Amino acid sequence: MKKIVILGSTGSIGTQTLDVVRHNKDIEVLGMTGNKNISLLEKQMREFRPKKVAVYDETKAKELKAAVKDLEVEILTGMEGLMEIAVMEEAETVVTAVVGMIGIRPTIGAIKAGKDIALANKETLVTAGHIIMPLAKKHGVQILPVDSEHSAIYQCIHGEKEKEVHKIILTASGGPFRGKKTADLSKVTLEDALKHPNWAMGQKITVDSATLVNKGLEVIEAKWLFHMDLDRIEVVLQPQSIIHSMIECIDGSVIAQLGTPDMRLPIQYALYYPERRFLNGKRLDFKTLKQITFEEPDMETFLGLSYAYQAIESGGSMPTVLNAANEKAVSKFLHKSIDFLDIYKIIEECMSRHSVCEAPTMEQILEIEQETYDYIESRW
Numbered sequence: 001m002k003k004i005v006i007l008g009s010t011g012s013i014g015t016q017t018l019d020v021v022r023h024n025k026d027i028e029v030l031g032m033t034g035n036k037n038i039s040l041l042e043k044q045m046r047e048f049r050p051k052k053v054a055v056y057d058e059t060k061a062k063e064l065k066a067a068v069k070d071l072e073v074e075i076l077t078g079m080e081g082l083m084e085i086a087v088m089e090e091a092e093t094v095v096t097a098v099v100g101m102i103g104i105r106p107t108i109g110a111i112k113a114g115k116d117i118a119l120a121n122k123e124t125l126v127t128a129g130h131i132i133m134p135l136a137k138k139h140g141v142q143i144l145p146v147d148s149e150h151s152a153i154y155q156c157i158h159g160e161k162e163k164e165v166h167k168i169i170l171t172a173s174g175g176p177f178r179g180k181k182t183a184d185l186s187k188v189t190l191e192d193a194l195k196h197p198n199w200a201m202g203q204k205i206t207v208d209s210a211t212l213v214n215k216g217l218e219v220i221e222a223k224w225l226f227h228m229d230l231d232r233i234e235v236v237l238q239p240q241s242i243i244h245s246m247i248e249c250i251d252g253s254v255i256a257q258l259g260t261p262d263m264r265l266p267i268q269y270a271l272y273y274p275e276r277r278f279l280n281g282k283r284l285d286f287k288t289l290k291q292i293t294f295e296e297p298d299m300e301t302f303l304g305l306s307y308a309y310q311a312i313e314s315g316g317s318m319p320t321v322l323n324a325a326n327e328k329a330v331s332k333f334l335h336k337s338i339d340f341l342d343i344y345k346i347i348e349e350c351m352s353r354h355s356v357c358e359a360p361t362m363e364q365i366l367e368i369e370q371e372t373y374d375y376i377e378s379r380w
């Protein structure tokens, strides 16, 4: 039995990870975490019988404790709880499926404890890639991408040929507002933004896909995962989400990974790497698939990608500011307290007032995150 823990088991990636576990029957889930959705967490506990569970929200943790008195399980709470789950002794792999920068400390803790990371939580790599990648190397652990584009690239490179890769080509669906201009975006609602054409995901990443901030974060994620400079990472729109990403080799050969949009594939690939397993689900049918089309991203309208390029160029702590500003702005948009285009305004303002700190420590990253949140609260 392979032994894993899942940080964020109640989310979109978390529940699909449990689906993969359910079908394979040879993975034991030793620990899981949630935040607010304790009714789902309780169901998951009764099915998968983890030894420890952490609920970030303290009140919810108490409620859960009362509800599962009959189970033999330790209930933890807060960041300490997340940290304890991340380093559980027998666990080989930690699936990081929490949303946002909250994942930084548990991910670093897990690496130090020698765990392989199945990484969905891209915000962690965006803000702390300069800490995480060398740390993973030092502790001899693998960072296995779950994000579909990065999994695609990982599958194309297949661990051996990194120096033969000339560039990577990240595909993007373009989100629900592809083709719209700024004037159109001034009128869009939260409900419009949450209608992703191809993927059913958590709310934050769905909004990030609509702003193209998600693709921007993915460019930064790719830079760290595959040791690529910016000029070797290209983004192309592929609206049908059939090609999940590609690599161009030094001889001009292009290798792509294709499939129906199903996150269980990259999740399962990360859990069993380098082995491939059967996965039930829809297959591509090239006889009925009429076309796969490509477009250039409109970076003047969808500023998320431009901000990411600027953040990489500024370097140091700037990606932290981009990410923190975006997290706070999206949270406000999800609460309907700002408009869609305000997300861009907030990011731009936070980035332009920030003076870059080179190679920030984890403490500095968390301080900058807090400063960014405080500034946004005082202004918006």
Ligand code: NDP
Binding pocket: 007, 008, 009, 010, 011, 012, 013, 014, 033, 034, 035, 036, 037, 038, 056, 096, 097, 098, 099, 100, 102, 120, 121, 122, 123, 146, 147, 148, 199, 200, 201, 202, 203, 204, 205, 263
């Ligand atoms: P969801 O919003 O669906 O789930 C987030 C998970 O994190 C839930 O378990 C939630 O708990 C938990 N959580 C939320 N806030 C906190 C907090 N403050 N402390 C501790 N736990 C918290 O997100 P997704 O599954 O969509 O995304 C997870 C990560 O994976 C993100 O980083 C995203 O970018 C990345 N990703 C997701 C993809 C997808 O298809 N969904 C694709 C590629 C990457 P609860 O629900 O109990 O409140």
Ligand code: MG
Binding pocket: 147, 148, 149, 218
């Ligand atoms: Mg992705």
